[in-house]
Amino acid sequence: MSELYDCRDSFEDTLRELAAQDKRIVAVVNDSVGSSKLTQFGKEFPNRLINVGIAEQNMIGVGAGLANGGLIPFVSGAAPFLTGRALEQIKADVAYSNTNVKLCGMSSGMAYGELGPTHHSIEDMAWLRAIANMTVIVPADPVETRQAVEVAASTIGPMFLRISRLPVPVVHDDNYRFEIGKAARLRDGNDITLIANGVLVAQALEAAELLAARGIQARVLNMSTARPLDKEAVLAAASETGGIVTAEEHTIFGGLGSAVAEVVVTNKPVPMRILGVPGVFAPTGSASWLLQYFHLTAQGIYEAALELAEVKV
Amino acid sequence: MDLDRQQVDKLAKLANAVRRRDLQMIYNAKLGHIGGDLSATDILVALYFAVLHVDPRTPNLPDRDRFILSKGHCAGALYTTLAHAGFFPLEELDTFVQPLSRLNGHPDRNKVPGVETNTGPLGHGLPVAVGSALASRLTEAMWRVFVLTGDGELQEGSNWEAAMSAAHFQLDNLVVIVDRNRLQQGDLTERTMHLDPLADKWRAFGWSVQEVDGHDHAQLLDVFSRVPFESGKPTCIIANTHKGKGVSFMQDKAAWHHKVPNSEEFAAALKELEEVAL
Known part of the structure; x- marks a missing residue:
């Protein structure tokens, strides 16, 4: 049995490393510091973890505004609320405005199992894929999650990263190079x-x-x-x-x-x-x-x- | 004082010119939101000709002040103001809402110089403005963020999420101007969904609030010169205005939210505005 990983750990490690190198990187959350695994990020970069409280519409708009000011916001929250609650903000403020916002939908799919369909995010790919200008990325393992976060930071434009919390094995070897739009x-x-x-x-x-x-x-x-x-x-x-x-x-x-x-x-x-x-x-x-x-x-x-x-x- | 008087006169003249050009544009296009445009014109002109640190020749200068038109349906007033300010040629206003024009019915930042974010759906401007104001502070920059909202659109909950956060983050580099014309698309705001006591609501959310006559350039210049009113608090200016301001038969009439004047109405409206300009 191979070892299993939570992709959120890879997300957080990578974001912290990138933030240490690039002052433009900020994280925006809706009270989801723990579930987005951003506690350590907040310790290392207290000014660059922006918690807007439980307010997803504002969260997405704030992300777009931060991008307008030249920063690179990683807007992170539980996928069902990040996408469903703020879909029009994603469409108008991020995609149509074509701002450099990285949307990070955490614990996507049915990861919240028993919490029920309100907490499942099984529509996000369809919703986000239907919006012009959006790039939609669904990493398969921690290796790909790391590279997807790196590519998101270095590629200008709206992007949605769908990050699972379910344990997965590593499926990519060290030579793997993630590319947007390449299977x-x-x-x-x-x-x-x-x-x-x-x-x-x-x-x-x-x-x-x-x-x-x-x-x-x-x-x-x-x-x-x-x-x-x-x-x-x-x-x-x-x-x-x-x-x-x-x-x-x-x-x-x-x-x-x-x-x-x-x-x-x-x-x-x-x-x-x-x-x-x-x-x-x-x-x-x-x-x-x-x-x-x-x-x-x-x-x-x-x-x-x-x-x-x-x-x- | 003379200089101030001169500036007030200059702004009044410019606002009148913007109103006439906007009216012409909407009449030609047979589309637009004339009521709200006329309500917001004096505020827009004051901002672009006396307040905002923006350069029409380099509209993306990193240190520019940001202006966000949250009531995106009043794109007509914004385009006309931007064109008068030199962001693009006045003649381009003739293309308003024509096929493939940059001048859509709602503003597009990727096409129109001077536009900061794409608005149209209501309640979007203030959250983006909060993010921009945060960016200014995080980068230790000096630029400020101004956002103009309608009053009816304050019925959208997203505004109050943003209002809460602006006060929480102590964004005294953020100014919201509420175009308080008391009318929304179908009726009075107070008959549709109560907003009063509006100033108290903003204060309760942690903002420093003042009310002005949104058509009085002297008052507008004065209030803008005093922002932020309080250190550590975001600023709210409630600008009491009239929908359809400047055209007697349009003023304070919900019907003129997005009605297009016929040829007689157009001629009468233009005549009224021209008489004021003389």
């Missing part, structure tokens, strides 16, 4: 393609092992940028493997699966299976139980891929 091919294969992001990437890799045992060589893509999507990688997968399974800790309406399908259906139609939360509010259960319940596991991906392999082109 990482974590496993070669030409029989079928598994495309995932966030916490589902490790599950997709495990599913590929199960498939290999059945003689099916699955390609695995980590599509950590949900917008702009790596169309080339999707089209290559469609052409070369003839079938695609997507998996995301998100509703199937408008997220990663939809993004992939938009490219596939208009360019190179191949059969797909889209795994995610099927348009329902989750029942009561822990995060890991809910992932099992919705078949968002290696076994779930494996079964969908087996079924697809029967019908694929």
Whole structure:
């Protein structure tokens, strides 16, 4: 069993390191200092941790204003409230105004399990992906989280980072170089393609092992940028493997699966299976139980891929 | 004192010119928010011609004062003021809301020099202004932030989140001007959703507040010269104004929120404004 990590730790370490080098970096939070893991940041840079209290609309506007003043704000809060509560501010003040604001949606997906659908963030990818100018990044592990935060700091423009709190193994080696809009091919294969992001990437890799045992060589893509999507990688997968399974800790309406399908259906139609939360509010259960319940596991991906392999082109 | 008098006269003349040009622009475009434009014009002219440290030739100078028009639907008054101040050519006002014009119905900072943030939906300006004022302080800069809000838009809760935080952060480099014309799109503010006692509300949120006649340039110059009123507190200026100010049949009429004058109304309105200019 490989070691598991909370990506928020990588987020916080990286942000502190960057802040030590660049005075323009500030953090903005909605009372979420602990849940954004920014306690140490606040100790080291007390003036640069701006806590606006429980007020997400103001938080996003403040972020846009800080950017207007030449700073690089990392606006951080629990993903469901950061996005849903302040969606119009994200659209107008950040995306349409095209300000250099980094939105960090913490504990995304169903990580807050038993707290229920109010605290789940399974719509954020769809909402943010629908807004022009936005870049939407869903890191899969601490290695990618670190690099995504670094790239966010050094790339001008609006960005949304979807940071999970669920324990994940490292799926990228030290040579990995994250690039916005570029999928990482974590496993070669030409029989079928598994495309995932966030916490589902490790599950997709495990599913590929199960498939290999059945003689099916699955390609695995980590599509950590949900917008702009790596169309080339999707089209290559469609052409070369003839079938695609997507998996995301998100509703199937408008997220990663939809993004992939938009490219596939208009360019190179191949059969797909889209795994995610099927348009329902989750029942009561822990995060890991809910992932099992919705078949968002290696076994779930494996079964969908087996079924697809029967019908694929 | 003579100099002050001269400046007041100059601002009054400029405001009249801005009103006429704005009216013409809206009449030509057959679109706009003339009522709120006329209500905000004197404030905008006072800011751009006597208060703000901005340079129309280098509108993105890092140390400029920031002005944010939170009531973005009054873009017409802002564009006309910016053009008179030299941010872009006056002739460009003829393109207002025409296809592919930079001059959208609501201001776009990525297109129009002098615009700091894209507004249109209400209750957005003040939170951004709080962030800007924080940035000024964090970078140990001297620039100030001015934000003009409508009164009706204070019904948006985001303003009060921002008001709370500005006082908490002791942003005495932030000035909000409330264009208190007492009318919103459909009716009186007080009949739609009570705002009074408005000054008390701001005070209760930790702001230093003064009320002025928002059409009296002498009062506006005086009040702007005294900001911040108190060290360590953000400033709120409640500018009592009239929607449709300067055109008798538009004044204080909710119907002129975004009504476009017909040719007779346009001629009559222009005549009134021209008579004042003489």
